[in-house]
Amino acid sequence: MNNELYLNPKLFSDSENIEQMSMLQGFGEGLLAAGDHDKRIVALSADLRKSTKVDIFANEYPERFIEMGIAEQSMASVASGMAAMGKIPFITSYAMFSPGRNWEQIRTTICYNNVPVKIIGTHAGILTGADGGTHQAIEDIALARVLPRMTVLSPCDANEAKSMTIQAAQTNNPVYIRIPRGDTPLVTTKETPFEIGKAKIFFRPDGDADIGVIVSGHLVYNAIRAAKELDEEGIRVRVLNLSTIKPIDIDAVVALARQTGKIVTVEDHQIAGGVGSVVAETLASRAPALMRFIGIQDVFGQSGRPEELMLYYKMDINSIKSVIRELYEN
C-alpha cells in the first residue's frame, strides 16, 4: 500500500469488514462546507432533494436553494443565468437526467458560455440497482468529457466525494461529478490528500509491477482487493485511482504504462467513451500498452442487487482477477 496517502488501514488488514458510507453523503457534507465559506454558492434540485443529499445544504441555507420541479433542462440554463450574475450554482439530479436529458443545455448555456456551473450526477452506474436500466447512467462520462472546458470527476468513496466537491466549488470552469447510489467501502480516510487533476497509485506491491490497473469510482475497492489477492499468487499489480477523468493526469498514466507495458482499465460505465477510452487515447500516441477493458460492454443495465449486477457485468473481484491473470499470461 501507499503510506503517504493515509488510506484506510482496514483495506489491507481486514478488507472484508471495511466501513461503508454513501458518496452522496460525502457530496452533501462537502457542499455544505463549501457553502459555509462562499456565499456565492447556490444549489438547485429537480425534485430530488433528499435522494441526492442536496438537502443537507438546503436545510442550512434555504435562501440559497432553488427547487426547480421536474425540469432538468431548465435547471441547467437557470444555473447558467445565475452564474452570469456571479453565483456558483450546483445543479443536482440523477446522472441519467443531468447530464443525460439536458446535455445540449449544458453544452450551450454552460460550457459554450463558459460559466462555473457544477453538475452533480447521482445514481451513476449499475449500483443504482433495483430501479433498473432506465435509471442506471452508464454513458455520462462520455457525455461530459466531450465538452470543452468541462472537468470530469469520479470519486472512489465518500471522503473523496467530499474533498472533490469542496475543490470543485473553487474552480472557475464547469465541473461534472458522477456519484453512485448507496453505501460503498471507505478506501480513503479524512487525511488522504486529494487534488483535481492528480491520479494517485493506491496499491503498490514491492518491486516492479507486472500489470497496471487504472480504475475510477467505487470499483477502486474491488481493484485493490483483486491486486492484493493476486500479489499472493505472485502477480504484482499497481492500482492507479483515476479520480479526475478530465483533464487526465498524463504523467501518472504514461508512467504506469511505461513501467508495466500492460494496462487494465476498470469502470462502472460503458467501455465506449469512458475511462478505458480516455486511457487508450492517452497511451496510443505516448506509451502504447497491451490493454484490457472492464466495464459495460455496449448493453443496458437491469434490476438487481448491486452485488448481483457487479457479478453479472463482470466487475466483481474475481472477474477483475481473471482479466488481469489473462493479460499477465499473454
Added chain:
Amino acid sequence: MSYLHSDKIKILETKASEIRQAIIDSVLNAESGHIAGALGMTDVFVLLYFHTLKHNPKDPLWEERDRLILSNGHICPALYTTMAYAGYFPIEELKTLRKFGSRLQGHPHREFLPGIETSSGPLGSGLSQAVGMTLADRIDRGRSSNRFFYCLVGDGELQEGQNWEAIQMAGKERLHNLIVIVDRNNIQIDGFTEDVMPLEPLQDKFEAFNWHVINASGHDFDDLDDAIIQAQAVFAKPTVIIAHTIPSKGLGVAERDFRWHGMPNKKIKIEKSKWKITI
C-alpha cells in the same frame, strides 16, 4: 396615455430606418443570415437600446445595467447593428458579420463581444437563463431591485418545451423584474406558426401560468413604450409583451413571406435595387 415625446419618436424612427438598411447590407455582405426576424424586431431593439435600457456602451459590464437576453439568437444581425449604432463598437465592424475571426459570430457568443449577455442560437433556453439571472438578482438585492431583465424570444421558439419549464418557474417565483418580449411574427422556417404547430391561444397560455400579458404593436414606439412601462410597474407577476410584428418589415419584396426567415433561396432572384428599406 403617451410618455414619448413626438420628437423622440421621430428620432427613433429615423434610427430604425438606418439600422434596417444596415442590417440588410451586413447580411448581404455575409451572404447568409436571418433577415425576417431581424427586420421585424428592429423597432423593439431600437426602443430598448435608445430609450428603455439602463446601460453604458462604453462600459458594457457595468454592474447596474439592465440585462437584455436574446433567446432567438438567429436574429442577431438586429442586435449587432443596434449595438453598433448605440456605440458598443464601430459601425464599420458590421462588415465582418459571420466571417472568420469576427466578433460577430453567426449566432451570438458571450465571450466574443462584450455587451452580449449570453450565447444563444439553439432555441428555447434563453428564457431559463433570464429566469436564473432574475432569481440571482433577487437573492442579492431583494424584491425592490431596480435592475430589469428583458428576454426576447421568437414565437416559433415557444414550441420548445424548455420555455414552458421556465415560464412555470417565473410564475411560481413571481419574478416581476423579468419582462419577456415575444416576437409574434407568425412565421417559422417551415411556414406559418399556426400551420406548423399552433401557438394560440398564446395569451391564455401565459395567463394560465400566472403571467401578466400585454399585447402591443411591435412597430409603434408609443404603444411599445407604454407596454414596457406597464410591465415595469406590475409587481405580482412576470410580464410578457406579445409584440405583433411584420416579418421583414420595411423590405417590400419580403414582408410577411416565411421563405425569408433565412436568406432567400438562390432561385429567388432579387434585383440589387430592391434590397432597399422603404420606410
